[in-house]
Amino acid sequence: MGLEVSMQGDMYSYGVLLLEMFTGKGPTNNMFTGNVNLHSYVQMCLPEQVMQIVDPQIILEMEEEPSRSMQSSTTNISKLEACLVPVFRIGLSCSAEMPSERMSVKDVLKELHKIRNVFLGVRGQRHQDGRRNDS
Numbered sequence: 001m002g003l004e005v006s007m008q009g010d011m012y013s014y015g016v017l018l019l020e021m022f023t024g025k026g027p028t029n030n031m032f033t034g035n036v037n038l039h040s041y042v043q044m045c046l047p048e049q050v051m052q053i054v055d056p057q058i059i060l061e062m063e064e065e066p067s068r069s070m071q072s073s074t075t076n077i078s079k080l081e082a083c084l085v086p087v088f089r090i091g092l093s094c095s096a097e098m099p100s101e102r103m104s105v106k107d108v109l110k111e112l113h114k115i116r117n118v119f120l121g122v123r124g125q126r127h128q129d130g131r132r133n134d135s
Helices: 007-023 036-043 056-067 073-094 106-119
Strands: none
Touching: 007 036, 007 073, 007 106, 036 073, 056 073, 056 106
């Protein structure tokens, strides 16, 4: 937007990428007209309608997962829904219009690790340096 190149610019791109990957819709999708764009679309739908905006392919893969794991399809979908809301929130934060409002790389990584651990059912794993990973 005419400003100096910065890490916050990289975070913007990362945020848009997250929103694209998890909705299956690009910023130039024909459904985005007027004041509605990918960012505002996701923002309007969170958290109540998260399953309506997620890429249907992700849901299909989760429904097929019980045959490979010992969990039911319903359990997998519930876990997915619980993890999608914070992932979308990260995407929204990173793609905020003002660079000062965007999450830092460090905070994004910390949040993504938490989400991964919830999704995998992992708690309190230790880092190689001995710190606990449940913060």
